[in-house]
Each structure stands twice: as C-alpha cells, then as structure tokens.
Amino acid sequence: MSSSSASSPPTSTSRTYADALDLLNTLIPNTKVHALFGKPQDPKPPSPASDPNLLAVPEMRAWLLRANLTPQRLSALSCVHIAGTKGKGSVAALTTSALLASARSNSGTGTGPGPGPGRVGTYTSPHLVTPRERIAIDGRPVSQSLFAAAFFELWDLLSACPADDDDGPLAGLPAGAKPFYFRFLTLLALHIFLREGVRSVVLECGIGGEYDATNAVVRSAGGGGAAVTAAVITQLGVDHVAMLGDTPEAIAWHKAGVMKPGVPAFTRRLDAQPAVMDVLRARAREAAARLVEVPDDDVDAWPGVSAAKLPGGAFQKRNQALAALAAAHHLRVLEGRHGVEADTDAGASALLRDVPETVVAGLREATLRGRHEVLERGNVSWHLDGAHNTDSLAEAARWMAAVVAVVPGDAAAAAAAATTKFALVFNQQERDASALLLGLLREMEAAGVDVASRLDAAIFTRNDKTSSGGGAEDAGKAAATVDVAVQDKCAAAFRQAYPGVDALVCRDLTEMKGAVDAVAAQSTRTRVLVTGSMYLVGNVIGLLEPDGLL
Template structure:
C-alpha cells in the first residue's frame, strides 16, 4: 500500500486519511483548506452534475503548484528542520506506486490501458506541445490505421477541456462533466468502502460529505490524467498522444505500461523544474528518458551545447537500461519542413519538432500494422523528406494556440503570441517575430507585452532584445509589463504586488533606452492601454506578447471574450 496523506481542514475529521489509507506523497502533511463552493458542494443529485459544478469540484482539490512548490529548497529563514524534509529522490520514488493506487481506486488497471490503447508518450523540456499537435494532426489523416485519436496535454490556456482532446478537438462540456463525475464517484466509492471496513474496528464514523469531498481525491494533475485515460477508454480511442507533465520517470502519465506504448519521444532539453529534476541538463535527461519502454523506439532530439555529449550518454544509457531502442534525431540537419497553414506553429525551429513527430507517427502506425521495422522509420534526411511528403497535409493542418500564433483582433491590431518562458525559447521567439515583422507590408509601431513571474526577468528580456537585434528586427516603441491576472482587483482585494513588473520596466529602459513603458496589474487593462495607444496615434500597431503561458491564456480570454470556456 502506498504511503498515507493526512489532510487537515478548518474542521478536521480526526483519523480520516488513516482510516481510508489515502495514497499520496508523505511530505504533503500540510494544512489544506477546502475552497468554499456554492450550495451543497458535494451533492450527489444529478441536477448538480453540470459542467460548472465539475469545474468547482476540480478547483477544490489540491493544486499542482502546491505540490511542485514543496520540491523547492526552503529559504534560509525557514523554520523547517532539514532532517524532517524528505529529499526530492524520496518524494519522487513514491509517485508511480501512488498513481497506480489512484488508478485502481478509479476502477482502472494497467491491463485495461494495455488492451485498449496504443499511445505515443512525449517528454522533454521544450517543444512537447508542438510535437503533440503535429502527432495528433498526422494521425487524424490516417483514420483507417490510427482509429479514433485522443490527446492529453498540459497546461491549458483558456479552458481545462483543452487538455483532453478527442479527434483534435477539446472534449465537450457535457462529456467532460459526465466523465469527471464518473471518476469522482469512483474515488468516493473506494474511500467509502475503506472507511466502512476501518470504522468497524476503530469505532470512528466518517461523514458522507467528507467522503465525497476532495480529501479522497488525488491532486489536480493526477486527477486529470486519470480522467483523460477514462475518457479515452469510454470514447473508444485507439491512438493516444500523451504528454508528460513534469519529467518522465516519475510523471503521473508514466503509469502507461509498455504494451500500451508504441513509441516515445524526448524533445529538446534544457534547465527547468530544478527542484524536482536536477540542476543540469544530463540530470534532467535521466528523468525525461523514463518514458523509454522495453521493446519500443524512443525518438530523442540530439542534444547540443556544452552538455550535449554528456546528455546523449545519459539518454543512451537510460534507453539501454529500459530495453528500448534510442533513435537520435538531428532535426537541425534536415533541410525540409512544412509550414503550418493555421496561423500557429510558425517558427523555423519547428522543423525539429516536425522531424520527431514524423518519425514517431510512422513508428506508431507501423506498430499498429504489426510492422515495427518498416523502412518508414528511418532517420536520415531522405526518409524525413519521404515522410513529410506523405504526412504533409497533417503538418499543414497542425494547430496549437499560443505557440508562434498570429491573431488580428477586431480593432485591427496584429498580435504575435508565443508562450516562451525560457532563454532558449525566447531566442527562437525573437527570430520568429523579426521574420514576421519584415514580412509586413508597412512598418507599424511594435509594442512588447511581457510577463514572467518566476524566472530571471533581466536575463530573459536581454536575450529577447538581443535576438531581435541580431535578426535586424524592429526596436520596440513601447513595452507593457503586466501580471497574469485576467481582470482588475475586486473592491476590497489586497493590492497586488507589481515589484516584478516594475523591475522589468527598469531593465527594459536600461537595455534599450526605451522611455515609454507601462505597468499594469492585470491583462485586461494592459490590452486596453495598447488599444488606447493605437487610437491616440491613429497608426497601425503590432504586439509581441510573450514570456509566460499564463499571460498568453489571459490574453486570449481578453481578446476572445465570447470564447468557449
């Protein structure tokens, strides 16, 4: 049995988790207050089983951010004893056993997944979402072999339904609600059975509301992972594209058994989630290569840079340990590539992601046709050219919101939108923006809309500006720095901290001598200020919005207020 987790609420029910043996990470013995929900929060009435109710229930369970933050090194002033805090290795080691326990409590087994799903498992630091978009689009062009296609990705930009796609479209509200409550109820039923058997010996009774509530449910990402798999099985999905959340070896998605996986992918690697994955690229590669499966091929983008050789040695060793075949892909050496026709995925760097997707898709289809050694799986340029010709329609139709996306709003402003949030990604974004600007028939005023709450803003802005200058791109005429909050603070709400935004504005002034900077505490006001600039100057305006996927999500909701959430 996996380790137990105790949740303490404002009105704790003593011994709840002990009685029902809740599996979760042992380090999460921290206060957790259930958010207030409208009406009776965990009603079993069918009338309450709406999509809106499902979202409220989902918001009540423990967040991913809460969990990942516990891997961070505590500040020196922390009163926590270092000896009482488990190491990242200890915490990670619990992940898969716990996730398998949760899968069982949802009424699913690995045998269910192996018998009914065939998955391409995608890990990496950068490009995972793009590879998943290309894979989904390619498989949709091959319905006879691929069957129905499901896609599970994260994070979402506007609606949580984006994470679970059926045939390339977000799952509907009605199906999301239906399958959400089927999974929620399965967890409740499991907890009730355990509580009943335990209370007979302990003499303690657990309230029905407590059993139906979030204490008997896994945290956010685990819940959604199980929900996605449940939905795929219920909807008859044959081919699934599954993106890791963080890492690979200990990621919640890595409960996929070898028999359910046709191929795996490791995209470009860089430094991220240091507390969980390590401080060097080779250390991170160890985790990412956890998606390798025995008897299957893993397509990995060849690592470059100072750590390139060490990183590839780790990937090769891990593949050998797993009994997988590592296929090293040099996307940079391929002269091909197909440009998307959907207004997104426009960067030149996408050809590396296309190469990975082409090879993995061909391998997947070959395995489904019982021909895993098909020559379609070659990795040289000639083979990639052949595959890109075969799957060209899929590459052209691939779409991913907020990734090198061009959007023209009702006021005539052209928005170049990319959720880049690392130095490497922003360098690619700068190349894309410089090229797009040069393609414009006029020379409109360029405005930067930027936020990044957690990383080195000075480094990110410096790299972005240098990249644009290197490509002879435009100098920004104005820069707007905002928090990711969608709307202004409500009456009585505590004043929002703008120290990061003000610091970013000062950095921008110092690097570019730009005097026209704006700081806002929400994206809606930032957009209005940009529109005001356009109205005041009576001139064409283009905006590069980048730095954070959270910023991009709030921006899309602001620009498309009638969008389907």
C-alpha cells in the same frame, strides 16, 4: 507525498460544466505539489517516506484502480509518450495532426481492430484558457457536455470509494478522497478516451517522465496498461529543478523514464552535450529500449514540411522530424507490420525518407493555440506567442520582426509603419525575466527592427485578469498588495536600454488592456506582441475571447 486533498471535496448535486470546474478547482493545485519538492530532505538515502518522487507512480497506479482504470481496460489504448523540456506541446500537436491525416486517408481509416489509428485522443498540459483544452479527441477539445458528464462519472466513482486501511501506496486515505489536480485530469482524460472509443493516444508528460503521473498509465515490463508504440524526448534543458535536479544530466535521467522495453525512443542527438547522451544511452540499455538518435545533419537534409501552419524555423523542423518518426512508427505497429524493430535500426536519415506522405501532410496542418497566433480586435492586431525561454523568444522576435520591421528603401513599408503603432506586452514570473526580455529585444534588433524608433510602448504586466474584486475600496487594497517587483525590474531594465520609449507597469490584464487602448487611440492601426509566458498568453486569449472556450 499527500496525494489527495486535505479534506475530501464535497459531492455535488448540480451537474453543469461550471459545477465541474468549481469542483476541479477545489483540488490541490500543481503549484502546492511542486512546493513539496523544495523542502529540505533527510540527508540519508531516499526512501518512499522521504522522497515524494518514489511515491508518485505507485500512488498513481492505486488511483487508477480506484477509478476502475484497470490495466486490462487501459490495454485498449496505444500511446505515443512524449517527454522533454522544450517542444513537447509542438510535438504533441504535430503527432496528433499526423495521425489524424492518416485516419482520413484511404489506407488509414480503421476505427476497430484493423489497421489505422482510429480515434485519436490527445492529453497535454497546461491549458491556456480552460481545462477542456488538455483533453482532445480527433484534434478538438472535448465539449462542455462531454467534459461535465465524464467528470461527474469519475467524481462519483471516487466519492464512493472507502477509506484505504491497507498498507499500500494510499494508506490512510479517507473515504471519498480525490487526487490532486493533475492526477485527477489524467484520470479524467483516460476515462474519456475509453468512454469514447479512442484507439490512439498522444500522451504528454506533465513534468519529467520517470515519476510523472502519465508514466503510471503505460505498460511496463511484465505489467499491464496502455501500450506505448513510440516514445519521444524533445529538446532538453534545465527546468523544475526542485523535482528533477539542477543539471542537464539529472533532467535527462528523469525524461528518459518514458523509455519502455522494445519500444523506440526518438530524440535529437546532442553532439555538444556528450554527458547527456551518455545518460540517455545508459537509460535505454537499462529499459531495453531502442534509442533512435536524430542528428541535426539528417534533419537539415530532410525536405521537411513546406508551408507549415506551425512555424518555428530550425527548432520546429526538429520537432517535425521527431513527430514524423513517432507517428510513422505508431502506424506501423498498429498495422501489425513484422520487423518494426529492424525499421528503427536503419538510422534517422533512412527513416525520415520513408515517412509516408500522409504523415507529412498532417504535419503541415498542425496548429497550436498561443503560438504565432494573431487575433484581430477592431484596429488592434494581437500577436500572441507563449515563448518563455531564450530559443523560443528568439523565434517570436523574428516572427514579429517580419511584420513590423521597415526595410531601408521600402517606401510602402515606411508609410505603413508611420501610421501603425507597435506595443510590447511582456511577463515572465519564473525565470530571469529581465534577461529574457533584453534577449528578445536584441533578437528583434538583429532581425531588422530599430526598437528605439519603432516600438511605441512596452507594457509589463502580471498574468491576472483583474487584481481586485470590484469597487474603489477593493481596487485600493489591490494597489497596495499586488506584487509587481518582477514587472518593475523589467521596466527598469527596459528604460535603461531604451530611455526614449514609454515603459508601463500594470497590476493586471485589465490595466494592460487600458494601456493598449490608449496606444491604439493614437493611430488607425496598432500591433501588439504578447509574449514571455504561456500563462500570460492564455489569459489574454481569455480576455479577448471571454466565451471562446468556456
């Protein structure tokens, strides 16, 4: 697998944040890297030359050394490593908030070698609006100035590296080469964390686990690197099949790559998927890790977190439990408590009972942009949720239903509904969009919304902010070339289910905003649900907050 840009990106004499983003965008994007895995493979058993996965970790370790991120330097970091198909972002946000609450408490304010989490760094992906969101310190995205300064420190360091003429993972790499987009941001996050004195890191895998770039960062058996105090494997599902396989068992094998010797790996016990659990248990034995299976019954019996800012029903409560267990164990390790191995043998129920109140308080305060978020703009309330699978869309439907449903006999609610327009903005480019759309609407109906009478418009749009470069000629070309097949299919499915409700197809978010404005002009109040894709939600936030995170 080519791990650098085809030609080394240029050096830069200007050093602004915008310059950093321009250079970052010259790197090979993740979509092109993913495409390598869809190519037919040699029918012979895989080797590093034929299987891009087998090259991933050795290549990333070589990049770490080129960036002066040596195992010795990385050993200053202690990580909670998170893999999974669904819920990774929520668990990362919850774990970060729990560690920050502990750092603020009287018993956990340490910033040096003593007890406490110290400064907390968080590395997640993808971003909603700007790459800065991926790298946070103490719960806040790093500033433009810090991002730019650290970016050019790393860029210059890699630009000065000679060609790699050795017979190693990066053999044949030209002088000054850079890794692809995700790897570069992973290097940048680590550089920033070490630069800023971070002690605890919440580290989210990009894709998979075994061959993910983040797995090259952490300490493996007999090696150096960042220490892993706890691993988390969130809800598993089938995704990224070209890279990870097309069965739950294959996906589980990859995600289990975050397991490390002697380190607990917390995961939901999937009683309905015994084959998946068999894979996780076998992988734990191979890694000499301690798999801590968390049964749903134990989570149900756990009081959980009252008045949480990050809602989500039973699914989110399971995320809270995993984050609580991981954060509590991380703190025990940093405090140097003896017998932490025995702690994880007590069973999930006992461990949940022992979660410190400071951790629970932190879970309560956790937030995540683009999930159950409301932005008010004039007379329009934009309800944003990046749900993009069956479970999360069902939760989004229930969340919205609580706002727009009219309970029979509730005269006040009926009067409010009569003067409030309701529109849906939906897109999903990678999955069966029509099936997910109809599932969302069924869940909304089940939650008490008469979609046929309550919904005023359904708008199906691409995620692009604009589809033209400006001018009538460009707009005309865009109209002829923009692919809206997915949107047309969704609109057709919607019209068949709800023939009395307007369905519109938009080429971009500028058109979508115009369509929403037209609906809003008919009433004093309008509510808009934007869902189906984190990319859609992120670009809508960027449209509504053009200067918010740039």
